[in-house]
Amino acid sequence: MEKNAKVYVAGHRGMVGSAIYRKLQKEGFEHILVKTSSELDLRNQEAVAQFFEEEKPDYVFLAAAKVGGIVANNTYRADFLYENLAIQNNVIHSAYVNGVKKLMFLGSSCIYPKMAPQPLKEDYLLTGTLEHTNEPYAIAKIAGIKMCDAYRDQYGCNFISVMPTNLYGYNDNYHPQNSHVLPALIRKVHEAKVNNEKQVTVWGSGSPLREFLFADDLADACYFLMENYNEPNLINIGTGHDLTIKDLALLIKDVLGFDGELVFDASKPDGTPRKLMDVSKLHALGWKHQIELPEGIALAYQDFESRY
Numbered sequence: 658m659e660k661n662a663k664v665y666v667a668g669h670r671g672m673v674g675s676a677i678y679r680k681l682q683k684e685g686f687e688h689i690l691v692k693t694s695s696e697l698d699l700r701n702q703e704a705v706a707q708f709f710e711e712e713k714p715d716y717v718f719l720a721a722a723k724v725g726g727i728v729a730n731n732t733y734r735a736d737f738l739y740e741n742l743a744i745q746n747n748v749i750h751s752a753y754v755n756g757v758k759k760l761m762f763l764g765s766s767c768i769y770p771k772m773a774p775q776p777l778k779e780d781y782l783l784t785g786t787l788e789h790t791n792e793p794y795a796i797a798k799i800a801g802i803k804m805c806d807a808y809r810d811q812y813g814c815n816f817i818s819v820m821p822t823n824l825y826g827y828n829d830n831y832h833p834q835n836s837h838v839l840p841a842l843i844r845k846v847h848e849a850k851v852n853n854e855k856q857v858t859v860w861g862s863g864s865p866l867r868e869f870l871f872a873d874d875l876a877d878a879c880y881f882l883m884e885n886y887n888e889p890n891l892i893n894i895g896t897g898h899d900l901t902i903k904d905l906a907l908l909i910k911d912v913l914g915f916d917g918e919l920v921f922d923a924s925k926p927d928g929t930p931r932k933l934m935d936v937s938k939l940h941a942l943g944w945k946h947q948i949e950l951p952e953g954i955a956l957a958y959q960d961f962e963s964r965y
């Protein structure tokens with residue numbers, strides 16, 4: 658990407674979008690285009706078409722989406738399907754109509770079959786049934802991947818799809834019900850500590866395994882792939898390491914300095930037993946993550962404390 662190119666970051670206020678925005682600023686890009694959802698609702702096809710017609714961005718990072726944890730996905734099933742399909746259909750099609758040089762679509766590790774072999778290879782897409790709790794969201798993301806590849810086949814568009822693992826970091830969502838596990842546990846452990854409570858409730862059994870990548874590492878990977886990856890088909894982005902939810906909770910207790918007990922709420926869903934990404938394709942290209950979990954949790958906690 659030329660430093661004087663016009664780069665549109667859709668979702669620049671979100672955890673991922675803001676990390677990509679920071680990365681582009683650090684790399685010296687002069688024309689970074691951003692819009693809040695109240696300035697430009699990406700579900701509005703006409704508004705998106707007009708925006709692309711007027712602005713004609715050269716590159717697009719599509720980091721705008723309706724995003725949430727397992728309970729949010731399972732509660733707002735229609736919204737996760739409709740809003741994500743609408744956003745990505747409008748942005749990907751308008752990018753084609755207006756000759757965008759390259760677009761990056763962000764998917765998620767939940768696109769893979771619930772019981773796929775681990776670690777998850779990119780080829781496992783559509784080889785089995787999905788996890789029920791986030792199936793609408795996963796279907797939307799799979800549609801986005803297929804749309805990028807179809808526009809490449811028919812119109813020669815250089816639209817790439819990247820599949821990040823579970824993410825955390827600055828500007829995360831700490832909503833008590835709708836957030837992902839890592840920010841939710843930071844919030845719950847913090848509140849137990851400051852309120853002198855003796856225990857913290859962890860959803861599910863604690864036995865599922867999850868992989869976590871710091872969002873600024875993801876932004877670095879997105880920049881690297883925007884510069885170096887021009888192929889059809891998706892590419893995984895992760896650390897290649899995972900841990901149980903129970904061990905994650907114990908680590909967060911340790912980093913935050915809370916000595917209370919963990920209590921497990923079996924009424925909440927476990928979701929996919931494991932979704933460890935095979936990141937050999939990305940490593941072969943020459944990219945590897947930098948921030949390990951203990952350091953990342955400490956950084957995220959500092960951010961949480963500065964905002965709440």
Ligand SMILES: NC(=O)c1ccc[n+]([C@@H]2O[C@H](COP(=O)([O-])OP(=O)(O)OC[C@H]3O[C@@H](n4cnc5c(N)ncnc54)[C@H](OP(=O)(O)O)[C@@H]3O)[C@@H](O)[C@H]2O)c1
Nearest residue numbers: 668670671672673693694698699721722724763765823824
């Ligand atoms: N978080 C994770 O663990 C994770 C893991 C894998 C992949 N991803 C992917 O990474 C991307 C970003 O996720 P995130 O965690 O950064 O989410 P986030 O923090 O919730 O940010 C989502 C962003 O999307 C924007 N947005 C939502 N609806 C919109 C609409 N109708 N019109 C315009 N903008 C809209 C929001 O804009 P405003 O702030 O202006 O309202 C917000 O900035 C998504 O594609 C997600 O699937 C996330």
Ligand SMILES: C[C@@H]1O[C@H](OP(=O)(O)OP(=O)(O)OC[C@H]2O[C@@H](n3cnc4c(=O)[nH]c(N)nc43)[C@H](O)[C@@H]2O)[C@@H](O)[C@H](O)[C@@H]1O
Nearest residue numbers: 726727730765767791836837838841859860861926927928
């Ligand atoms: C990357 C994201 O992965 C998401 O799946 P997924 O990792 O199970 O989503 P999470 O909400 O992060 O849940 C991961 C695991 O953590 C457990 N967990 C324990 N305590 C909590 C808590 O307080 N809050 C939350 N949220 N979970 C908690 C949860 O039951 C589940 O087994 C998908 O729903 C999204 O679509 C997206 O793909």
